[in-house]
Amino acid sequence: MPTRRFNAPGDAALDTLYEDIAHKDLQPLWELSGLLTPTPSVKAVPYRWSGKELRDLGERAGELVPIDRGGDRRVLSLSNPGLDGAPYATATLWGAVQYLGAGETAPAHRHTPAALRFVLEGEGVWTLVDGDPLHMAAGDLILTPSWTWHEHHNPGDTPVTWFDALDLPLVEALDAVFFEPGDGRTAQGATAERSASERQFGGGPGLLPGGASAPAPAHSPLLRYRWADTDRTLAGQLTEPSSEAARTGHAHIRFADPTNGRDVLPTLRCEMHRYLPGHTAPEQRHTGSVLIAVFHGTGVVVLDGVRHDVAPGDLIAVPSWTSQRVLADGPLDLFTVSDTPVLEALGLYRTEQVSDPIPAQNA
Ligand code: GTQ
Ligand code: FE2
Numbered sequence: 001m002p003t004r005r006f007n008a009p010g011d012a013a014l015d016t017l018y019e020d021i022a023h024k025d026l027q028p029l030w031e032l033s034g035l036l037t038p039t040p041s042v043k044a045v046p047y048r049w050s051g052k053e054l055r056d057l058g059e060r061a062g063e064l065v066p067i068d069r070g071g072d073r074r075v076l077s078l079s080n081p082g083l084d085g086a087p088y089a090t091a092t093l094w095g096a097v098q099y100l101g102a103g104e105t106a107p108a109h110r111h112t113p114a115a116l117r118f119v120l121e122g123e124g125v126w127t128l129v130d131g132d133p134l135h136m137a138a139g140d141l142i143l144t145p146s147w148t149w150h151e152h153h154n155p156g157d158t159p160v161t162w163f164d165a166l167d168l169p170l171v172e173a174l175d176a177v178f179f180e181p182g183d184g185r186t187a188q189g190a191t192a193e194r195s196a197s198e199r200q201f202g203g204g205p206g207l208l209p210g211g212a213s214a215p216a217p218a219h220s221p222l223l224r225y226r227w228a229d230t231d232r233t234l235a236g237q238l239t240e241p242s243s244e245a246a247r248t249g250h251a252h253i254r255f256a257d258p259t260n261g262r263d264v265l266p267t268l269r270c271e272m273h274r275y276l277p278g279h280t281a282p283e284q285r286h287t288g289s290v291l292i293a294v295f296h297g298t299g300v301v302v303l304d305g306v307r308h309d310v311a312p313g314d315l316i317a318v319p320s321w322t323s324q325r326v327l328a329d330g331p332l333d334l335f336t337v338s339d340t341p342v343l344e345a346l347g348l349y350r351t352e353q354v355s356d357p358i359p360a361q362n363a
Helices: 012-023 051-064 168-173 196-201 227-239 244-248 340-345
Strands: 047-049 075-077 094-100 105-111 115-121 123-129 132-137 141-144 150-153 160-166 179-181 250-254 269-275 284-286 290-296 299-303 306-310 315-318 324-328 332-338 351-353
Touching: 047 051, 051 075, 051 094, 051 160, 094 315, 115 123, 115 132, 115 290, 115 332, 123 141, 123 160, 132 196, 227 244, 227 250, 227 269, 244 250, 269 324, 284 324, 299 315, 324 332
Parallel strands: none
Antiparallel strands: 047 315, 075 094, 094 160, 105 150, 105 179, 115 141, 115 160, 123 132, 123 150, 250 269, 269 332, 284 351, 290 315, 290 332, 299 306, 299 324
């Protein structure tokens, strides 16, 4: 926070000037510090939430807190200890676990903050996006773009937990949050093996609908990215001898709009990383913040030099300009979501290599 510095005592005219300035709701820049810092002054701290604890607390909420009609979500939001009690994982990103019990339905609504889901385990939930039923199974990425209607249905007999990410803090900072509840009616025909979005845009690599192209929406028209496709792509990179992934032991993909290669949502970038033991990805930092969801494997995520042991289901906040390196015990699959498209669009994306890309050694 800017602070007012001491000015020389006994100068009555100057004192009066400062009083008059304050009285008119003005502040003299020459008395302010902490605004234009040499590097970002980041309030959020690097932090890890345990998957085991998230699962346990979600289950207990499932038993004790029923979902009411009217837009309720059984969601535990990640509240970064550096953010003064705000329910935000970083300055720009909302992260949460959502728990939907057997037979439950979370009713329809829409909002301007964009959302996505990454399923950590289980299957058998359908999220309807503008009425299109998208099946959610472990490892799948499901998009709920800005202002699309969505509701979640669990017609099966087992509860399902997934990771939610939204650009809510960013949209809130821009004073652009709008919300509208649905009419309370539950959609019929709420399941399908393959969504309409996948039937049109998920036919296969490079296969897009022909004919006149409609005006492109600001988000990917493909709303579900299946784990089988993600997994095959990562494995393909690692088994192709000429690839960078094979050389470094670090495969990674960016989930993209199939029609133009852009990020899946205008504000959010999604990636999947597979690190092998002894990989050579360097320690790096960049502007903008990231949330990591650990999908498979164990290892260590080192954030600003502090080691965090990670296991499946763990969620990790990586605030802006935090140095990061990953050490894998075996193949370690990490899903990440970041605000990078925003930083890039505004010319604010910066990255820096913090140390040499020596092979990572697990202590
Ligand atoms: O599933 O619609 O974690 O509206 C936060 C807000 C999930 C949802 C969240 C939401 C949702
Ligand atoms: Fe929502």
